[in-house]
Amino acid sequence: MRALLQRVTSASVAVDGTVVGEIGPGLLILVCAMQGDGDEKPAQLAARIAKLRxxxxxxxxxxxxxRDSGGAALVVSQFTLAADTSRGNRPGFSTAAPPEEGRRLYEAFAAAMRAEGFETATGIFGAEMAVSLVNDGPVTIWLDL
Known part of the structure; x- marks a missing residue:
């Protein structure tokens, strides 16, 4: 799985103008399931994020x-994290997991964040979403597991 973490003072995600998830201080986590990701990946990624200082x-x-900060997580699916820009001008996304597998792993990751003890809000898998955030720092970290 691949994730882009942004430390935020607040973040929200809206679908069709309606906020479907929002948090105060914590992490906005954009996440993409990649081809070949096994069932263990969501829990491994959540455990890694929980400990990242x-x-x-x-x-x-x-x-x-x-965990130390008492922050929350906003988990948003973003298959474009799988973009391959090595050739041409149009990115390819063939390394992303197929949609149904991606949905299952995304939902498993959000559940794993909750199991780690974090208040966890989500977007809606596959929807056109408008993400708003106030980046704290700014701090943005890329994780590939």
Whole structure:
């Protein structure tokens, strides 16, 4: 699985003008299931994110995890994270998991974030979504598992 994490002070996702998920401080997690991802990947990714120390401590250093900070997660599916731009001018997405597998792994990842103990909001898989965020830092981290 591939994820793009953005540390935020707030984030929301809307479908057809209606907010379907929103959080205060925490992480906006854009996530893409890749071809060949096994059933273990969502829990592995959630565990990795839970421990990643990218939040400020009292000294202002990135030394605290999402768990330490008490933050929430907004999980949004984004198959375009699988974009291959190595040839031509139009990206290819053939390395993304097929839609039904992608949906299953996306939902498993959101459930794994909840199982890690985080308040977790989501977008709607496959929908046209408008994502709003206030990036904190800015801090943006790319993860590939």
């Amino acid at each position: 990218i939040f400020r401590d009292e000294a202002g250093k990135m030394n605290r995890s999402l």
